[in-house]
Amino acid sequence: MEGPRSPAESEFPQVINFLNSSLREGAEWSISNEYPTALTSNNIHNIRIITDEERIVSHAVLKPLIVKSPHVIFKVGAIGSVVTDPSHRNQGLSTTILNSCLKEAAQQQCDVAVLWTNLYDFYRRLGFELAGTEMSFTFEAPLNVPAGDLRFSDENRVSPEAIHRLYSTHTVGSVRGAEDIRKFMGIPKTLVYTAWEKDGSLAAYAIEGKGADLGGYIHEWAGGTSKVLALLSWIQSRRQGPLTLISPRHCRNMVTQLTGKGAMVNEGFLGMIKILNFDQLTAKLKRAFRAEGVADIVFERTAGGVLFGVGSELFTLQEEGDVCRLIFGPLDIQELDMFSEAARARLAKVLPLPLWLWGWDSV
Ligand SMILES: CC(C)(COP(=O)(O)OP(=O)(O)OC[C@H]1O[C@@H](n2cnc3c(N)ncnc32)[C@H](O)[C@@H]1OP(=O)(O)O)[C@@H](O)C(=O)NCCC(=O)NCCS
Structure with missing residues (x-):
């Protein structure tokens, strides 16, 4: 061997x-x-x-x-x-x-390793834990969002630069070049749906499917929320069976709109995450807190686990997985009742960090 x-x-x-x-x-x-x-x-x-x-x-x-x-x-x-x-x-x-x-x-x-699996126990032995958040919305009833002036297309031959421009408006996501997008657009079983303004500019896109995975799932999308919704409505009107959109939790507008439209909501995890460089990651976290005016954040490894808190309100996290779930969610800071309300408000300025990977980045 x-x-x-x-x-x-x-x-x-x-x-x-x-x-x-x-x-x-x-x-x-x-x-x-x-x-x-x-x-x-x-x-x-x-x-x-x-x-x-x-x-x-x-x-x-x-x-x-x-x-x-x-x-x-x-x-x-x-x-x-x-x-x-x-x-x-x-x-x-x-x-x-x-x-x-x-x-x-x-x-x-x-800072971290991420993978997507259903073999939770196998990966837990290697120090991975289900962490981060992901929301998915399944709509069975018609969305019925008016198209306005938009023109829709399912033609795959869209300029990668145009997709890249809209992709880059997301606040969270991997850094990609237009060349990466071009490669992703060529993935078998990837459907590219687009919405176009009257002047010919790209208003929104939605990507369904990726090789053997994600059929029936819109796993990437971008553009103004109302334009993405109009596009989803058009996609839905042309197909049979339910359609599901995957969204990061921090896309508040999209989450609110879809919930309001009666979509079936499922809250899951981003994936299985393992922290690789604890000191480097917590240094980034501390910088983020300082930028928000919180200078007395504590995140230190000790013999008993990880000492975490703000000011003199400190608490030890014993499990590596809990540290991950605290930093990236789904642990809710507001539910940590060992901290005062004031401390929780300060911690929630940065935590959980909105880590997100759009579907094309999964391996
Ligand atoms: C999942 C998979 C990758 C594991 O590969 P593997 O080489 O058998 O993995 P390991 O030997 O390291 O570990 C597997 C098991 O053997 C045990 N094991 C580890 N080292 C061992 C050793 N030296 N001797 C005997 N058993 C051992 C592990 O505890 C583990 O136990 P579990 O079945 O309770 O989880 C393999 O089964 C596979 O290819 N499955 C199909 C593809 C797949 O599902 N991939 C995962 C995608 S995320």
Whole structure:
């Protein structure tokens, strides 16, 4: 057995073959088209494999992302395509490979690692916890939002620059170039819906589907809320079956409007998160608090856990997962009744930090 290590350039096709046969059997496309910025030879130094007699038997990929938010610029290590050949399972290979990815992410100054899975217990053993927030809205009854002057299209050949311009108006999201958007638009089973103003400018877009995942889900969207709603209404009028929109909780206007329209609301987690560079992350947090006029925030590792609080109101968090859920949600500061009302108000100025990744960034 050899590894974990990065594949050589010449092994890249073999890596993709291994992933296609183990994760995408029967698909009409290659998994590398689904994750064009992660499963690419440009990211080969962040791919990890284990081989047995020159055959790949285990794999995971790390995709570091810069995520901007109003208070903090994060570096996030997204991890995906975690798989071990059935003949080599339960020997610790994925655990070893994931630890190698986490080490690499920490060395590249990632504040946290994020992954999307339903194997909660497997990842909890590696220190991940369900954290952050995500809201999804399913509407079955017609939205009936008037189109006004907007013209709608489901034509995929939209300028990536126009999408990028609207994407960049989001307050929270990964830093992307128009070239990244162009690659994402080519993902199999990705539908690009757009709303256009009379003058030909892009008013809103909504993206549904992503390879084997997210069919029936609008996982990316941007534009003024009323324009996105008009676009959703148009998409809904042309299809059968329910449509679901995924939204970060901090998009208050969208959340309020959709709730008001009787959508079925589901509150979930952003994903499973693990803090990688505690000191770096808490230094960013403290800076964010200082910018809000709160200079006496405490976030320190101690023998018993993490000492957290403001001024003289301090409390120890024992579980690593609780620290994550406090920083990124869903833990509600207002429910922390060990703090005075005044302390809670000060903590809530920054916490929870609105960490968010739009659908195309998931790996
Ligand atoms: C999930 C998956 C990646 C795990 O791969 P793996 O190489 O078997 O993982 P590990 O051996 O590190 O850990 C698996 C189990 O073996 C146990 N284990 C770990 N090291 C071990 C060792 N040295 N000896 C025996 N067992 C061990 C772990 O405790 C774990 O137990 P669990 O089944 O209760 O969770 C693999 O089953 C797989 O490829 N599944 C299909 C694809 C998939 O679902 N991927 C996850 C996407 S997020």
